[in-house]
Amino acid sequence: MKIAKVDIVRAALDVLNEVGLDKLSTRMVAEKLGVQQPAIYWHMTDKRALIDAMNAEIMRSSHLYRDAQADEDWKSYLMRHSLSFRQALLSFRDGARVHAGSRSEASDADTGERQLRFLTEQGFEPGFALRMLVTLSRFTVGSVLEEQAEAAYPPSTQSGQEKDRPLLQMAFADYTASSTDTFFTFGVNVIIDGFSAAKK
Numbered sequence: 001m002k003i004a005k006v007d008i009v010r011a012a013l014d015v016l017n018e019v020g021l022d023k024l025s026t027r028m029v030a031e032k033l034g035v036q037q038p039a040i041y042w043h044m045t046d047k048r049a050l051i052d053a054m055n056a057e058i059m060r061s062s063h064l065y066r067d068a069q070a071d072e073d074w075k076s077y078l079m080r081h082s083l084s085f086r087q088a089l090l091s092f093r094d095g096a097r098v099h100a101g102s103r104s105e106a107s108d109a110d111t112g113e114r115q116l117r118f119l120t121e122q123g124f125e126p127g128f129a130l131r132m133l134v135t136l137s138r139f140t141v142g143s144v145l146e147e148q149a150e151a152a153y154p155p156s157t158q159s160g161q162e163k164d165r166p167l168l169q170m171a172f173a174d175y176t177a178s179s180t181d182t183f184f185t186f187g188v189n190v191i192i193d194g195f196s197a198a199k200k
Contacts, residue, residue: 062088096144
């Protein structure tokens with residue numbers, strides 16, 4: 001049976017959703033496709049290359065707002081971009097772990113150039129613009145890592161440490177009443193406000 005690289009990547013993402021990143025193996029992907037394991041290595045040098053390809057497919061299929069729209073201001077673009085990136089990572093089990101440390105594709109350089117062009121046209125120096133993108137990217141990956149870890153091992157709604165600590169009790173009540181969407185948007189807004197302050 002002849003298989004293409006795209007078949008391998010899609011099968012690997014199916015396996016990822018079934019068993020998670022720790023248990024993912026090229027053997028399981030081969031079994032999913034009904035081929036022998038060496039057929040995978042014809043297209044992928046090793047598991048790391050497979051994970052890189054999986055990340056590229058996640059970004060390509062699920063990160064829908066990588067470029068700025070016409071007449072969009074930089075603040076709304078960075079928020080929209082961050083929300084899209086987060087949704088892409090959340091769309092697959094262990095998506096943030098797959099992305100962390102993955103090597104980019106050549107086409108990502110073209111995307112990066114367009115993003116930097118947009119931000120420099122908004123008045124930022126290229127180096128500062130890149131730091132903005134990297135900061136938001138790392139915040140997003142970190143947030144999703146925590147979110148997906150909590151989904152796998154939900155924390156107790158009561159830690160037991162609030163007793164006789166009224167401020168902690170009030171804060172914890174607010175924390176548990178807030179959604180992960182709310183916390184993420186709050187964090188991105190704070191970071192963007194920091195960019196505004198640093199730009200002046």
